[in-house]
Amino acid sequence: MxxxxxxxxxxxxxxxxxxxxxxxxxxxxxxxxxxxxxxxxxxxxxxxxxxxxxxxxxxxxxxxxxxxxxxxxxxxxxIGSLIESPSFYPNLTGKENLEIIRRILSLPPSSVDEALEIVGLSAFADRQAKHYSLGMKQRLGIASALIGKPxxxxxxxxxxxxxxxxxxxxxxxxxxxxxxxxxxxxxxxxxxxxxxxxxxxxxxxxxxxxxxxxxxxxxxxxxxxxxxxxxxxxxxxxxxxxxxxxxxx
Missing domain, CATH: 3.40.50.300 (P-loop containing nucleotide triphosphate hydrolases)
Structure with missing residues (x-):
């Protein structure tokens, strides 16, 4: 292999x-x-x-x-990566945080919703990151790593x-x-x-x-x-x- x-x-x-x-x-x-x-x-x-x-x-x-x-x-x-604790803009929503990454990587708009769906955060997309639990923050970190499906x-x-x-x-x-x-x-x-x-x-x-x-x-x-x-x-x-x-x- x-x-x-x-x-x-x-x-x-x-x-x-x-x-x-x-x-x-x-x-x-x-x-x-x-x-x-x-x-x-x-x-x-x-x-x-x-x-x-x-x-x-x-x-x-x-x-x-x-x-x-x-x-x-x-x-x-x-490569998509999550190194040490994920860091986000606390006053932005989960979706808005991923949108920043999407624009930097020049990915299609649909990639944000896809990433949120994969990690099970679709229902919390419009919640500010500062109100996420630790587990949700880890999920958002993984979403930021796999956005674009590297x-x-x-x-x-x-x-x-x-x-x-x-x-x-x-x-x-x-x-x-x-x-x-x-x-x-x-x-x-x-x-x-x-x-x-x-x-x-x-x-x-x-x-x-x-x-x-x-x-x-x-x-x-x-x-x-x-x-x-x-x-x-x-x-x-x-x-x-x-x-x-x-x-x-």
Missing amino acids: TNIIETINLTKEYKNFTAVDKVSINIKKGHIYGFLGPNGAGKTTTLKMILGLIKPTSGSFLIDNMKFPDNRIEILSK PILILDEPTNGLDPVGIHEIRGLIKSLPKRFDCTILISSHMLSEIELICDDIGILNHGRLLFEGSLENLKKLSTENGFEDSNLEEIFLYIIDKDNKLLK
Whole structure:
């Protein structure tokens, strides 16, 4: 299967601190890829490099076989993103906030209503964003990422801070998107319990280094080989992280 995102030894250094250390990930077209790791592992920094928001110290990456930054504009036109907490104009409605994005991207007027319908916010389109609940704001953030139906979505901790009901709703929405729009999703989280319910493949990051990459079945096999139950992937995740932490002491 074709990889739509590939990073090759992607590295970001800040003076004496290495935030991302030679990370090489391979994301298959049409898959949901879970980028997993503790807070501060380097997930967001990696995503920002892929989005061109941060310049890598070294390494490179390809998006749909196009090398960044050679094809920067074309690459970015293929990606919708939600990085950290979504930010909107609080006194504008949800629809008005998306309308700004639509105009910037030169999309047809119908794309706003389509995006609101996809995330289940049509009934709240004319409500000011400041009156949205946290879950509704996350939905509006996802709507801003998928407006125009880009082939790649990058979502950074999209369920962060939500209650169980909100998490369940966002999870269902994300899981439905690849089949509905033939898109690929890269989603970061520090919760394996969330990732394993929606993702096809997983990359585990710790202290900026990629410790594991493979399918959920590969992770289950690794769990069994290390004496854990394959039904409880949380144990193998914590084992991998703890083992790496001990090596760094």
